[in-house]
Structure formats: structure tokens, C-alpha cells
Amino acid sequence: MTIRQDLLDTLAQVGKALGNGHRLALLERLAQGEAAVETLAETAGLTVGNASAHLQHLRRAGLVTARRAGKQMIYRLTDQRTVTLLSLMRDVAETNLAEMERLVSRLFADDNPDGALEAISRGELLSGLRHGSVALLDVRPEDEFESGHLPDAINIPLEQLEAMLDELPKDREIVAYCRGPYCVLSHEAVKKLRALGYQVRRFDEGFPEWKAAGLPVQ
Known part of the structure; x- marks a missing residue:
């Protein structure tokens, strides 16, 4: 039972990492291709410091990886299946949350x-x-x-x-x-x-x- 719970708690780390709109915006940009933290910050409307902090959450959850290129940190999606995961989240939310339908209609x-x-x-x-x-x-x-x-x-x-x-x-x-x-x-x-x-x-x-x-x- 302890191992099973540990597995579920570890799985929940992915859910926790996804539980922030700014991080979803960063993942949306990384789904286009790898990018430097400065580019990601600009796209998501964040400071570089805030973007870096959110990216560390995503990195700990295994959703993104990073490499250094000179003085820049370049991030990319660890697994392209993350795009499918985000699509499923969107489909579930739009099907079951009235607020999503309202917001999409406003967008x-x-x-x-x-x-x-x-x-x-x-x-x-x-x-x-x-x-x-x-x-x-x-x-x-x-x-x-x-x-x-x-x-x-x-x-x-x-x-x-x-x-x-x-x-x-x-x-x-x-x-x-x-x-x-x-x-x-x-x-x-x-x-x-x-x-x-x-x-x-x-x-x-x-x-x-x-x-x-x-x-x-x-």
C-alpha cells in the first residue's frame, strides 16, 4: 500500500506542475520548439525570474529539460506526448466546465x-x-x-x-x-x-x- 501511494504521489507531481496558467503558457510556447528563457518569459508575459521559477517546477516534474548555450538556458519539451496531455486537459475542461465555454466564447x-x-x-x-x-x-x-x-x-x-x-x-x-x-x-x-x-x-x-x-x- 505504501509503494502504491508513493507511486500516486509521484504521479501527482505532474498534476501539480500543470496546475498553473503561466506554466501552461510556457508549455504552449515550448510545443512550438525549444526556446531561451528570455524568449519564453516575453511570450508568457513574465519576468525572466518568474519564468525561470515556473520552468524549474516543470523541470522537476520531468515535463521540460534544459541545456546551456553560452550564457543562455535553452528549454524544450522532454516528451512530445505532453502536447497530447494538454489537449486532453483542454477537452475535459471544455466538456465539463461551464466557465471554459464562457471564456472561449469571449476569446x-x-x-x-x-x-x-x-x-x-x-x-x-x-x-x-x-x-x-x-x-x-x-x-x-x-x-x-x-x-x-x-x-x-x-x-x-x-x-x-x-x-x-x-x-x-x-x-x-x-x-x-x-x-x-x-x-x-x-x-x-x-x-x-x-x-x-x-x-x-x-x-x-x-x-x-x-x-x-x-x-x-x-
């Missing part, structure tokens, strides 16, 4: 006033790619794109979008994607492009979920 409040901004599912996106009817737009920062992206995606970070419209095809529907289901970068890109007359939707997942599903990446 994308203007998505479906007339259905025009409705997100595209993985199945629809795969079909569009097979038929050559869609073009992929990755609106993440360049360093995240270089760590991995969907096949043949065009990388235009959100803040550069209006200056790089010539890069976008005009003969196909554009599908914008970013870090994951709660990432608003692609949502903002869709709004901007639709206002300019482009046919565009956002992918309802992101690069990590696509990769975790075993689909091709570059």
Missing part, C-alpha cells in the same frame, strides 16, 4: 456573427490540402516557424501581415494558423484579411496538435 466573440469567421477543422483542412484548394498562412514569429511548420506554409508574422500581402495567393482560400486553439494571432489575421477582401479562415488547432497527430510537417 472568439466575433467569430460567428454570420458564420463568416467559423474555424476550419483538421479534416476539412486535410481535404483542402489534398485538392490544392487552400494555402496555409503561419502567423507565428519567425523563430517558431523555423522550428517546424505545416507543409508549404507561408510565414508572415501578424505584425508584418499588411506589409506583405503580395506574398499571399489570390486564387485559393487562405487558412491561417498559429500556436494552438487558444492562440489569437490567427484570429486577428483572419479579421484583417477578410476586411481586405481575402477568402480566409483560421485552423481551429495549431502546429503542435497537427504534429502530435502524426501529420506531415516541415
Whole structure:
């Protein structure tokens, strides 16, 4: 009984490490690719000191590992199955917590006033790619794109979008994607492009979920 309880207590360390929104934000960024603590802090809206403290919790739980590169500490996910774990947490929460549904509806409040901004599912996106009817737009920062992206995606970070419209095809529907289901970068890109007359939707997942599903990446 003691060993069994010890096992459960050890397992609970993972749950405790995940029990903080800032740490989930850090994991979301690391799901895009490895990054220095300074980059992680900026992405998560934390000071470097606070980000380092949260990363140590994640490291003790075996969720991230680190290496030194000169004066920088570079972190990465220990196991890509963490992306699947986060997806399961999200699914359970959205299914069983009314507050999650309310918050998601607020996050994308203007998505479906007339259905025009409705997100595209993985199945629809795969079909569009097979038929050559869609073009992929990755609106993440360049360093995240270089760590991995969907096949043949065009990388235009959100803040550069209006200056790089010539890069976008005009003969196909554009599908914008970013870090994951709660990432608003692609949502903002869709709004901007639709206002300019482009046919565009956002992918309802992101690069990590696509990769975790075993689909091709570059």
C-alpha cells in the first residue's frame, strides 16, 4: 500500500506542475520548439525570474529539460506526448466546465456573427490540402516557424501581415494558423484579411496538435 501511494504521489507531481496558467503558457510556447528563457518569459508575459521559477517546477516534474548555450538556458519539451496531455486537459475542461465555454466564447466573440469567421477543422483542412484548394498562412514569429511548420506554409508574422500581402495567393482560400486553439494571432489575421477582401479562415488547432497527430510537417 505504501509503494502504491508513493507511486500516486509521484504521479501527482505532474498534476501539480500543470496546475498553473503561466506554466501552461510556457508549455504552449515550448510545443512550438525549444526556446531561451528570455524568449519564453516575453511570450508568457513574465519576468525572466518568474519564468525561470515556473520552468524549474516543470523541470522537476520531468515535463521540460534544459541545456546551456553560452550564457543562455535553452528549454524544450522532454516528451512530445505532453502536447497530447494538454489537449486532453483542454477537452475535459471544455466538456465539463461551464466557465471554459464562457471564456472561449469571449476569446472568439466575433467569430460567428454570420458564420463568416467559423474555424476550419483538421479534416476539412486535410481535404483542402489534398485538392490544392487552400494555402496555409503561419502567423507565428519567425523563430517558431523555423522550428517546424505545416507543409508549404507561408510565414508572415501578424505584425508584418499588411506589409506583405503580395506574398499571399489570390486564387485559393487562405487558412491561417498559429500556436494552438487558444492562440489569437490567427484570429486577428483572419479579421484583417477578410476586411481586405481575402477568402480566409483560421485552423481551429495549431502546429503542435497537427504534429502530435502524426501529420506531415516541415
